[in-house]
Amino acid sequence: MTEAKTDLSKLDGTERTQEYVDRLNGILAQMAQAPAEQRNPILEALIGLFRDWNMDKIKTRREGRPIAVTWYGNAPEILNGMGILNYNPVVDLMMHLGFTNYADAYKCDSFPLDGNVCSLIRYAIYAVQNRLLVKPNVIIAMGEPCDGELMVHQAMKESDFFGDVPIYQIDPSYGHDKKDFEYVGRQLKEMAHWLEKVTGAKYDFKRVAAVVDETNEQYRIWKEINECMKASPAPLPGFTVPEVMWPLTQHLPAGNPRCTAVARMLLGAAQENVKKHVGPIMKNEIRIVWPDLDPLWNGALTEWLAKKWNATVVMTDQQYSKPYEVIDTSNEDAMFYGLARRAVFEVPMIRQGRGFVDVLIDDLTDMINEYHPDVVIAPGHMGHKDKAGNTQFLKKVCRDMGVPLLNLTTSLFDERYTPLEKVENDISNFLSVNGFKPNPD
Numbered sequence: 299m300t301e302a303k304t305d306l307s308k309l310d311g312t313e314r315t316q317e318y319v320d321r322l323n324g325i326l327a328q329m330a331q332a333p334a335e336q337r338n339p340i341l342e343a344l345i346g347l348f349r350d351w352n353m354d355k356i357k358t359r360r361e362g363r364p365i366a367v368t369w370y371g372n373a374p375e376i377l378n379g380m381g382i383l384n385y386n387p388v389v390d391l392m393m394h395l396g397f398t399n400y401a402d403a404y405k406c407d408s409f410p411l412d413g414n415v416c417s418l419i420r421y422a423i424y425a426v427q428n429r430l431l432v433k434p435n436v437i438i439a440m441g442e443p444c445d446g447e448l449m450v451h452q453a454m455k456e457s458d459f460f461g462d463v464p465i466y467q468i469d470p471s472y473g474h475d476k477k478d479f480e481y482v483g484r485q486l487k488e489m490a491h492w493l494e495k496v497t498g499a500k501y502d503f504k505r506v507a508a509v510v511d512e513t514n515e516q517y518r519i520w521k522e523i524n525e526c527m528k529a530s531p532a533p534l535p536g537f538t539v540p541e542v543m544w545p546l547t548q549h550l551p552a553g554n555p556r557c558t559a560v561a562r563m564l565l566g567a568a569q570e571n572v573k574k575h576v577g578p579i580m581k582n583e584i585r586i587v588w589p590d591l592d593p594l595w596n597g598a599l600t601e602w603l604a605k606k607w608n609a610t611v612v613m614t615d616q617q618y619s620k621p622y623e624v625i626d627t628s629n630e631d632a633m634f635y636g637l638a639r640r641a642v643f644e645v646p647m648i649r650q651g652r653g654f655v656d657v658l659i660d661d662l663t664d665m666i667n668e669y670h671p672d673v674v675i676a677p678g679h680m681g682h683k684d685k686a687g688n689t690q691f692l693k694k695v696c697r698d699m700g701v702p703l704l705n706l707t708t709s710l711f712d713e714r715y716t717p718l719e720k721v722e723n724d725i726s727n728f729l730s731v732n733g734f735k736p737n738p739d
């Protein structure tokens with residue numbers, strides 16, 4: 299039977315968003331039925347935030363209030379402080395891949411884009427072409443860190459769906475000095491006034507500053523959680539910290555006190571476990587540093603690492619909170635300066651992927667010094683050509699510090715690119731030759 303063709307011109311993107319809401323409601327209902335000791339209040343709160351945010355997208359669109367498509371690191375604090383609902387065009391689609399047997403990824407296979415383009419870029423263009431996103435009033439483009447990002451916006455401009463949406467492109471600095479952040483800060487201020495003109499939303503320094511203050515508190519909590527992750531046994535399962543803190547600070551509405559409350563719950567859980575000296579791996583813990591973003595397949599990998607090797611990931615680039623500085627909100631220029639620094643020098647991928655390689659060397663050196671890994675595993679995401687060129691630097695840091703390094707080639711966002719079995723096999727060989735012993739089958 300052939301699938302009935304949808305008339306795309308009739309869709310405004312709320313249809314797919316409603317599917318997300320329905321699915322998340324179903325998941326929440328199932329979770330609520332589990333016995334009390336099996337329930338995970340942090341996960342339930344996080345899913346509840348995603349459900350509400352998607353509902354808000356639909357409502358905002360129907361009420362004709364402004365919506366922005368943007369990317370992480372594009373100072374979402376400004377948009378939120380101005381009351382402009384904003385979303386990243388790939389976050390929901392990627393989050394739901396695991397709930398739908400990768401349905402969108404399979405559809406992307408026949409999508410006419412080169413197979414070696416970063417999976418994240420493919421998903422973004424596919425989502426726009428198929429009207430799977432709530433139609434925005436403005437787009438805040440990301441001009442970094444890779445060429446694929448530039449291509450996405452060109453594709454948006456050429457699409458029937460997003461072609462008429464005005465785009466603001468931030469010109470990111472290459473360097474990381476005071477004058478660089480001032481340069482980007484001036485653009486962010488200009489962006490706020492551009493948003494006023496294009497959307498009719500009002501920029502009010504005090505309202506944006508209040509959002510920034512709340513995010514300052516979220517990053518402070520994040521740092522405390524990472525302090526806990528220095529303990530052995532590590533108090534939380536691998537990838538848990540970034541998988542919770544990243545959406546709370548970048549994807550869900552920035553500066554939402556509900557997000558801060560979830561961050562506090564995670565901190566409480568970590569502190570409690572440190573106090574009791576417990577964690578998911580209770581003996582012979584093999585600690586791993588993962589110098590890249592988290593893979594979408596992190597759940598299956600974490601389970602396998604623990605079961606087969608007593609191994610756990612204690613730090614990733616996405617989890618690394620040390621670069622985040624408190625933003626001074628006592629005056630407008632200081633606030634834009636701090637937001638600019640956060641945008642081009644603190645959020646992961648942009649921090650390590652753009653500009654001087656010293657950042658990558660320093661970060662890995664610090665992670666090894668502070669989190670005491672037994673090994674470093676770099677996933678080698680197929681899209682990051684810039685990071686692929688940095689392999690020699692990773693090798694040098696690890697060799698100098700006496701920590702074994704495994705360099706893989708995977709897609710962080712499509713587990714089919716390098717099947718998990720192959721990843722597991724490579725990790726097992728690597729750990730064995732470095733003298734670690736697996737658990738018996």
Ligand code: SF4
Nearest residue numbers: 416418444446681682
């Ligand atoms: S994951 Fe890497 S390759 Fe993909 S969009 Fe981000 S920077 Fe570009």
